Amino acid sequence: MDTVRNILQLKGNLIYTICITCTVYEALELLEEKNLGALVVVDEIGKLEGLFTERDYARKVVLKGRSSKETLVRDIMIDSPVFVAPDTKIEDCMQLMTNKFIRHLPVMENDKLIGIISIGDIVKYVNDNKDFIIKNLEHYIVS
Template identity: 80%
Template sequence: MDTVRNILQIKGNLVYTTCITCSVYEALEVLEERNLGALVVVDESGQLVGIFTERDYARKVILKGRSSKETLVRDIMTDSPVFVTPDTELEYCMQLMTNKFIRHLPVIENNQLTGLISIGDIMKYVINNKDFIIQNLEHYIVS
């Protein structure tokens, strides 16, 4: 049973965040600097309040004719984001992402943000795991 914890053990728990009062422009700078597709939005106490994605920017700033320097993250973020725990099975994560049309899942444990996984993280894990199984089967057959 592969879980989110398996991915976090490889990827680590580093999560890039932005604040609700930051400008969209500031958040975009972090996305570009770190080559990310999303930032977790936290309040003053560090609690998860939303997620800011490139999709939010495209649909809620550019297409609406807003200014990224004048618009705040809280005005366009996806609030109450879907999240998972470290013990959530990867198959469930894939179903959730597909059904909700999302690419990123914050990871919460004991009411604390402990990670962020993307569909890319899941695919990389699944592919590497399949390659490992194939190599072991080939080794078994040859032996």
């Protein structure tokens, strides 16, 4: 059965983080620079504190008339993010994301952040596997 670990092996474990005391503006700059939809929020020692997403910015800053240069990430972040383990099945991740209306899942192992996956990562993984299976079946039929 395919797991989060399989996605991380292909994608890698690069994690973009933002400090809990940084401004929303700084977070937005990093999102734009790296072409991301979310950042993991960490404290001074790198411990997972939350998740900052484009959706948080739109709903908790723009719509509330706040300033992104004055608002801190900790004031609008998701402070209890849903996370998964590397051995979580991909189907379970899809169900979790659908049920919770979320697009990003931090990956934790032994209380340590080891990666983050997005709905886009899952879709790519599933599609690539489907294409691989189809090509193998076509080759089998032709042979």
